[in-house]
Amino acid sequence: xxxxxRSVVRSAIHNGLEVTGFERGYSGLIDGQSRQMGARSxxxxxxxxxTILKTVRCESMKTSEGLEKAAEALKAKGVEGLITIxxxxxxxxxxxxxxxxxxxxxxxxxxIDNDVSGTDTTIGFDTAVNTALSAxxxxxxxxxxxxxxxxxxxxxxxxxxxxxxxxxxxxxxIILVPEIEADLDGICERLKxxxxxxxxxxxxxxxxxxxDSREVxxxxxxxxxxxxxxxxxxxxxxxxAPTACSRALACxxxxxxxxxxxxxxxxxxxxxxxxxxxxxxxDYSWEVEKELDLRRYRLAxxxxx
Numbered sequence: 071x072x073x074x075x076r077s078v079v080r081s082a083i084h085n086g087l088e089v090t091g092f093e094r095g096y097s098g099l100i101d102g103q104s105r106q107m108g109a110r111s112x113x114x115x116x117x118x119x120x121t122i123l124k125t126v127r128c129e130s131m132k133t134s135e136g137l138e139k140a141a142e143a144l145k146a147k148g149v150e151g152l153i154t155i156x157x158x159x160x161x162x163x164x165x166x167x168x169x170x171x172x173x174x175x176x177x178x179x180x181x182i183d184n185d186v187s188g189t190d191t192t193i194g195f196d197t198a199v200n201t202a203l204s205a206x207x208x209x210x211x212x213x214x215x216x217x218x219x220x221x222x223x224x225x226x227x228x229x230x231x232x233x234x235x236x237x238x239x240x241x242x243x244i245i246l247v248p249e250i251e252a253d254l255d256g257i258c259e260r261l262k263x264x265x266x267x268x269x270x271x272x273x274x275x276x277x278x279x280x281x282d283s284r285e286v287x288x289x290x291x292x293x294x295x296x297x298x299x300x301x302x303x304x305x306x307x308x309x310x311a312p313t314a315c316s317r318a319l320a321c322x323x324x325x326x327x328x329x330x331x332x333x334x335x336x337x338x339x340x341x342x343x344x345x346x347x348x349x350x351x352x353d354y355s356w357e358v359e360k361e362l363d364l365r366r367y368r369l370a371x372x373x374x375x
Contacts, residue, residue, distance in 0.1 A: 071120065071121035071123075071125075071155050071180050071193065071194070071320070072112075072115040072116065072118045072119075072120065072121055072122055072312075072320075073115075073116045073193075073312060073316070073317045073320035073321055073324070074155050074178050074180065074193055074320040074321075074323055074324040075091070075107075075112060075115070075121065075122065075123060075155070075324070076112040076115055076116055076321075076324070077320060077321045077322075077323070077324025077325050078153055078178075078324040078325075078327060078328055079091075079107045079108075079109065079111065079112045080109055080112065081324060081325040081328040081329075082328050083108070083109055085328065085332060087328070088106070089106070089107040089108075090104050090105070090106060090107065090147055090149065091104060091105050091106075091107045091111075091123050092104050092123070093105065093123050093124050094123070094124045094125060094126045095123075095124075095125050095126055095127075095128055095154075095156070095160070096128035096130070096131045096136075096140060096163055096167075097126050097127075097128040097130070098123075098124075098126075099140050099143050099144070100128070100130055100136065100139045100140050100143055102143065104147065116317055117311050117312070117317075118311070119197075119308075119309045119310050119311060119312060120308075120309065121155075125156075127159070128163070131163035131166070131167070132163075137166055137167055137170045138170065140167050140170075140171070141167060141170045141171035141173070144167075144171055144173050145171065145173075149173060150173065150174075151173065151174045151175075151176070151331035152164070152167070152168075152173055152174070152175045152176070153175075153176050153177075153178060153324075153327045153328070153331070154175060154176070154177050154178070155177075155178040155180045155193070156177070156178075156179075156180055156181065157179065157180070157181035157183065157185070157186055157192075158185070158186060158355065158356035160177065161177045161186075161339060161352055161353075161355050161356050162356050164177055164337075164352060165337055165352050165353050165356075168336060168337045168352075169337075174331055174334075174335060174336045174337070175336070175337055175352065176327045176330045176331055176335060176338055176339070176340065176349075176352075177327075177338070177339035177340065177352050177355065178193065178320075178323045178324065178327050178339075178340050179192040179193065179323070179339060179340070179341065179355065180192055180193035180194050180320075181193075181194060181195070182194045182195055182197070182198035182225060182232060182307060182308060183195075183225065183226055183228075183229055183231060183232060184229075184231040184232065184235075184360075185228065185229040185231060185360055186339075186355050186356070186360065187350075187354060187355050187356070187357075187358040187359065187360040188339060188341045188343075188350035188351075188354050188355050188358075189339070189340075189341035189342055189343065189350070189355075190341075190342050190343055190344070191319070191342060193316055193319055193320045193323060194312070194316055195231070195232070195235075195316070196313045196315040196316045196319075197310065197311075197312045197313045197315075197316040198225070198232060198307045198308070199232065199235045199236055199239065200313050201303075201306060201307050201309075201310055202222075202224050202232070202236045202240075202303055202307050203236055203239050203240050205222070205301075205303055205306070206222055206236065206240040206242070206273060206275070207240065209222060209273065209301055210240070210241075210271075210273055213271040213272070213273060213299075214270070214271045216271075216297070217270040217271050217297075218271055218296070218297045218298065218299055219261065219271065219272045219273075219274065219290060219291075219294070219296050219297065219298045219299070220271075220272070220273050220274065220298075220299050220300075220301060221274045221276060221283055221286055221287040221290070221298060221299070221300045221301070222242075222273060222274065222275050222276070222300075222301050222303065223276050223277075223278055223283040223300070223301070223302040223303060223304075224236055224275060224276070224277060224278070224303055224307065225277070225278055225303075225304075225307050225308075226247070226248065226277030226278055226279055226280075227248075227277075227278055227279040228248055228279050229247075229248060229249070229277070229279070229360070229362070230245075230246075230247025230248055230249050230250075230277040230279075230280065230362055231360075231362065232277065232307075233245055233246070233247050233275050233276065233277035233280070234247060234362065234363070234366060234367055234370065235366075236275055237275035237370055238366055238369065238370040238373075240273065240275065241273070241373070241374065242273045242274060242275040242370065242374065243261075243264070243269075243272040243273055243274065243374045244257055244260075244261075244272065244273075244274040244275070244374070245274075245275050245276075245367065245370055245371075246274065246275070246276040246277065246280040246281065246286070247277050247280050247362065247367075248277055248279040248280050249362045250362075250367070252280060252281060252286075254286065254289055254290070254293075255293070257274075257290065258289075258290060258293040258294050261290065261294050261296065262294055265294075265296070274286075274290075283300055283302065284300055287299070287300040319342065322342070322347050323340045323342075323347070326340050326347050326349070327340050330349055335349065337351065337352045337353070338350065338351060338352050339351070339352045339354075339355045
C-alpha cells in the first residue's frame with residue numbers, strides 16, 4: 071500500500087494536483103483525520119510493509135448516516151476525486167460514497183487474498199505468497215528430517231487463492247481451500263498409500279476458511295497413525311518488505327488511478343488483465359465472485375504425487 075500511496079501522490083503532483091491523505095481509512099475521513107501529502111512526504115516508504123496512513127474497519131460506512139458524514143467531509147475538504155486502496159469492503163463503501171457524494175472514486179485493489187474480481191492479481195498478494203512460501207520451505211526441512219506430516223495454515227477465510235498459490239509453488243502434497251469440500255478420509259487413504267510407496271513426509275496447506283486446522287491435524291494423525299504437526303502462519307503473512315512484483319504493480323496501479331480521475335471516470339477500479347493495466351467498473355469488483363483456477367488446483371495434485 072505504501073508503494074501505491076507514493077505513486078498516487080507523485081503522479082498527482084506531476085499533474086498539478088494537490089493531495090490530501092485521510093488517516094485510518096473511512097474512519098479518519100469521517101473524523102477529520104487528514105494530512106497534506108507532498109512529494110517529500112512519501113520519501114523512503116516504497117520498501118515498507120503496511121501503510122503510513124494506517125487502516126481500520128469503519129462500520130459507519132454501512133449506514134446512511136455514516137455515508138452522509140463521509141460525503142460532507144469530502145466536500146468540506148474540497149476533494150474533487152477520491153482514491154481508495156483495499157479490497158471488496160473498501161470498494162463497497164467507495165461505491166456507495168460516490169453515489170451519495172457525486173465525487174468520483176477510483177479503487178486500487180490491495181489484498182493478500184487476491185479475491186477481487188476484474189483483476190488477475192492485487193497489491194500484496196505476491197508478497198504474502200513469498201512470505202508463506204519461505205516459511206513452508208523451512209518447515210519442509212523439518213518434515214523431511216523427522217519423517218512427519220505438517221499441516222500449514224495460511225490466511226483465506228472465504229477464498230483459497232493464497233493457499234492454492236502457496237501450495238502449488240511449495241510442492242504441497244495436499245491443498246485445502248474453502249471452495250472445495252475436503253474429503254479427509256480420502257486424504258488419509260492417500261497419505262497411507264504414499265507411505266507404502268516410500269514417501270516419508272508430506273506438507274498439507276490449508277486455508278483458514280477450509281476447516282479447523284487443529285481438528286484436521288488431529289483427525290489425520292488418528293486415522294493414519296503418523297505424526298502430524300500443525301503450524302499456523304497467521305499475521306506474519308501481512309507484514310514485511312514487499313516483493314519487487316508487489317512494488318512495481320503498486321506503482322502502476324497508483325499512477326493509473328490518477329489518470330482515470332483526470333479522464334473523468336466516476337466509479338471504477340484499476341486492474342491488471344493479461345499483463346496489461348486497465349480498469350473495470352468498481353461494482354463489478356465485489357458484486358461478481360472471482361473464480362478459483364481449478365486447472366492450477368488439478369496441476370498441484372498431479373505434481374504432488
